[in-house]
Amino acid sequence: QTVVTQEPSLTVSPGGTVTLTCASSTGAVTSGFHANWFQQKPGQTPRALMYSTDKKQSWTPARFSGSLLGGRAALTLSGAQPEDEAEYYCLLYYGGAMFFGGGTKLTVL
Amino acid sequence: QVQLQESGPGLVNPSQTLSLTCTVSGASIGSGTFYWSWIRQPAGKGLEWIGRMQTSGISNYNSSLKGRAIISINPSKNQLSLDLNSVTAADTAVYYCARAGIAGRPDYSGVDVWGQGTTVIVS
Numbered sequence: 001q002t003v004v005t006q007e008p009s010l011t012v013s014p015g016g017t018v019t020l021t022c023a024s025s026t027g028a029v030t031s032g033f034h035a036n037w038f039q040q041k042p043g044q045t046p047r048a049l050m051y052s053t054d055k056k057q058s059w060t061p062a063r064f065s066g067s068l069l070g071g072r073a074a075l076t077l078s079g080a081q082p083e084d085e086a087e088y089y090c091l092l093y094y095g096g097a098m099f100f101g102g103g104t105k106l107t108v109l
Numbered sequence: 110q111v112q113l114q115e116s117g118p119g120l121v122n123p124s125q126t127l128s129l130t131c132t133v134s135g136a137s138i139g140s141g142t143f144y145w146s147w148i149r150q151p152a153g154k155g156l157e158w159i160g161r162m163q164t165s166g167i168s169n170y171n172s173s174l175k176g177r178a179i180i181s182i183n184p185s186k187n188q189l190s191l192d193l194n195s196v197t198a199a200d201t202a203v204y205y206c207a208r209a210g211i212a213g214r215p216d217y218s219g220v221d222v223w224g225q226g227t228t229v230i231v232s
Contacts, residue, residue, distance in 0.1 A: 001173060034212040036219045038156075045205065045226055046156065051219025052212075089156050091220060093212050096169035098146075100156040 002026060004092050006101035011109055012080045020104045021072040022090030028071035029092065035073035036091040037066060039084075040103075046089065050075060080108050111135040113206050113224035121231050127196050131189040131206030131224055139164045139184035142216065144209045147180060147191045149202040150226075157202075159191065161209060196231045203228050 003025040012018035022035060029035065037050040048057050053073060054066040063079045073090055085108040090101040117129035131145070138145060146161040160170035162180040170178050179192045189206055203226040210217040 034217070034219075038220075045223050048219055048221045048223075051210075051221070052217060055219075057219070057221060091156075091158070097171065098158045098161070098209075099171075100148075100158060103155045 002094055002097075002099050004090065004099045004101040006088075006090060006104045008102070009105040009107065011107045012077065012084075014080055014082060014108055016080050017076065017078045018080060018106065019069065020075045020077075020088055020090075020106070021069065022074070022092065022101050023072045024092055026094070029068060029073045031068065033073065033092040033094070035066065037064075037073075037075045038089045038091065039086045040089065041086045049088075077106075082108050084108055111208065111222045113208065113222060115204060115206050115224045115227040117204075117227055117229065119228055119230060121196055121200075121229060123197055123231055124195055127191070127193040127200060127229055127231070129191045129204055129206075129227060129229070131191075133187045133189065133208075136208075137184070138182055138187045138189065141165060142211065142214075144211065145180075145182060145189045146207045146209050146220065147178070147189075148205045148207055148223075149200075150205070151199075151202040159193075159204075162189070163211075198231050201229065201231045 005023045038046040040046040050066040112134045144161040147159040162168040181190045205226045206224045208222040209220040
């Protein structure tokens with residue numbers, strides 16, 4: 001079974017920068033995995049942030065960016081705000097199937 | 110504005126079939142330019158992709174469900190459905206429907222629209 005791995009938790013200071021990553025058990029993540037990123041706050045529905053590795057949804061704040069980094073998909077938050085505290089999930093495509101990572105709990109403290 | 114709304118019984122008996130419906134508004138489910146997906150999330154846990162379907166009939170499923178899931182589309186009602194058979198307590202979760210573009214196409218926009226989710230308890 002394919003496994004997509006994210007850091008379980010990360011902490012960033014207000015105004016700071018943090019990078020979340022998304023790794024595949026099958027090897028290096030490339031643009032062909034069409035990485036998506038989602039933000040979920042407690043009690044809320046997941047909200048799409050990024051798609052196709054580095055493309056923002058129209059509502060995604062400019063402080064979020066996506067990339068490929070060291071064989072992983074990455075989501076970088078530059079200038080963290082208190083409202084960015086949330087769970088973040090990546091999603092990778094494997095041909096006809098899709099798999100979510102386990103999520104990263106991001107604390108802004 | 111595209112909106113998705115899940116509905117279904119909140120409680121299902123073990124070994125029975127869980128049946129959910131997702132009603133789409135603001136877009137035609139029969140347009141063929143999207144996949145329509147089901148995703149679930151057990152309480153306090155992460156997201157799990159269940160499967161997806163296009164109106165062309167193309168469908169894909171998470172193999173971990175061992176063939177228990179069937180997704181169907183009813184274009185005349187603009188609805189997406191999920192049947193999950195032989196349920197156990199492990200199927201207790203919030204179930205979401207979501208719209209996903211077709212990856213690789215120039216107009217691909219990711220898994221961009223989600224329903225609010227519906228809670229299903231197997232007990």
